[in-house]
Amino acid sequence: xxxxxxxxxxxxxxxxxxxxxxxxxxxxxxxxxxxxxxxxxxxxxxxxxxxxxxxxxxxxxxxxxxxxxxxxxxxxxxxxxxxxxxxxxxxxxxxxxxxxxxxxxxxxxxxxxxxxxxxxxxxxxxxxxxxxxxxxxxxxxxxxxxxxxxxxxxxxxxxxxxxxxxxxxxxxxxxxxxxxxxxxxxxxxxxxxxxxxxxxxxxxxxxxxxxxxxxxxxxxxxxxxxxxxxxxxxxxxxxxxxxxxxxxxxxxxxxxxxxxxxxxxxxxxxxxxxxxxxxxxx
Ligand code: ATR
Numbered sequence: 001x002x003x004x005x006x007x008x009x010x011x012x013x014x015x016x017x018x019x020x021x022x023x024x025x026x027x028x029x030x031x032x033x034x035x036x037x038x039x040x041x042x043x044x045x046x047x048x049x050x051x052x053x054x055x056x057x058x059x060x061x062x063x064x065x066x067x068x069x070x071x072x073x074x075x076x077x078x079x080x081x082x083x084x085x086x087x088x089x090x091x092x093x094x095x096x097x098x099x100x101x102x103x104x105x106x107x108x109x110x111x112x113x114x115x116x117x118x119x120x121x122x123x124x125x126x127x128x129x130x131x132x133x134x135x136x137x138x139x140x141x142x143x144x145x146x147x148x149x150x151x152x153x154x155x156x157x158x159x160x161x162x163x164x165x166x167x168x169x170x171x172x173x174x175x176x177x178x179x180x181x182x183x184x185x186x187x188x189x190x191x192x193x194x195x196x197x198x199x200x201x202x203x204x205x206x207x208x209x210x211x212x213x214x215x216x217x218x219x220x221x222x223x224x225x226x227x228x229x230x231x232x233x234x235x236x237x238x239x240x241x242x243x244x245x246x247x248x249x250x251x252x253x254x255x256x257x258x259x260x261x262x263x264x265x266x267x268x269x270x271x272x273x274x275x276x277x278x279x280x281x282x
Contacts, residue, residue: 003055004033004261007046007069008062011035013201013226015275016060019254022274026267031057040064047072052094058261059089060254061098066129073098082165083136085129088257099260102130103137105253106193106223113244114191114219119143123185125177125208126195127154130223134195139168146185150196152176182213192236194222199230207231216240225250228281251275 006016012035020033036059038046043065051059061069066085070076073089075097080086086098111117122142124131127149138145139162149155152174159174175181177196186192198208204227214220220236225246233243251272258266276282 001055002031002057004031004057005036005051005059006033006062007036007038007043007059007065009037009039009064011037011062014062015225015250015278016254018274018278019251019271020258023254023258023267023271026270027262027264029262029264031262038065040068043068044072047089047096051089051091051096054093056091058091058257060257061087061089063129070098072096079103079136082161083133084161085132087129087133087253088260090260099257100133101253101256101260102133102249103135104256105249105251106134106221107137107141108252109244109248110191110193110219110221112248113221113242117141117191120190121188122146122191122193123148123182123189124193124195125149125198127151127158128195128197131195132158134193134223135162136165136167139165139170139172142170144171144173146173146175146189148175148177148181148185150177177208179210179213182209186213186215186218189218191219191221194220194224194230194232197224199232200224201226205231207235209235211235211239214239214241218242219244221249222246223249225275226279228279245281247272247275247279247281 024031073096077099080100088099120142121144123146147155155174159172218241221244222230223246228245255266
């Protein structure tokens, strides 16, 4: 049997075990996915010992290790290196390579809902690990990308880094996440993405955008998937906007990780259904 782990702290709320074990079972693979709480001070030892053993095929990496794990790996894929964060590790005979599938997952989910994003104006809230991954991928496609963050300096630093990214094809700018910044950013926008943790359980009454700013011509993606329908999405729906939960991004980043570990196409419907059932969506 081969093992894949989720390395994070804490890991109790994760949907990943449900999703990957359903997929392994569907394809009859002798794989098992397990949650591994790893404290920050234990990360180096865990990666250099446990992760390199022959029965471990790889791992998903989550909060708070996505950035700090990079320095413990043998190799990091070029895009993940630009992003500065890894969410998937593959163990090839003790050689650990890191990837980032968060951006791939978000792009696929967005393009399914929106269609071709070329030329679109996209507003992303947040400058943490998830926002970074999504922003790098978006910058290769969209016309304009505006990054807003509560801590303005992080938004500015991310915008500056993306402008230097060799694959960037977009106009990039940064603003503070406040009503004035949002008002400016949303002018002419096609898509809004909440990549902050605002609205996540247990703070389900929080929203990063005043409902008065929401419009019917927007597509709103909230990467918070628990609860699946956040206050932001409920208010966007009430304003007539199209909405997208974070479930698609979660599943599609997992689909890409599954392929890296097994070399096989993931049973996507099984993964989607298992997550929706666990979240009580269906
Ligand atoms: P992740 O890896 O999930 O992106 P993270 O790196 O901790 O997590 O990033 C969390 C993001 O949510 C950040 O952009 C953070 O803003 P700051 O950089 O200002 O901390 C944002 N965030 C968290 N709580 C917030 C709040 N109450 N209001 C606004 N933004 C918030």
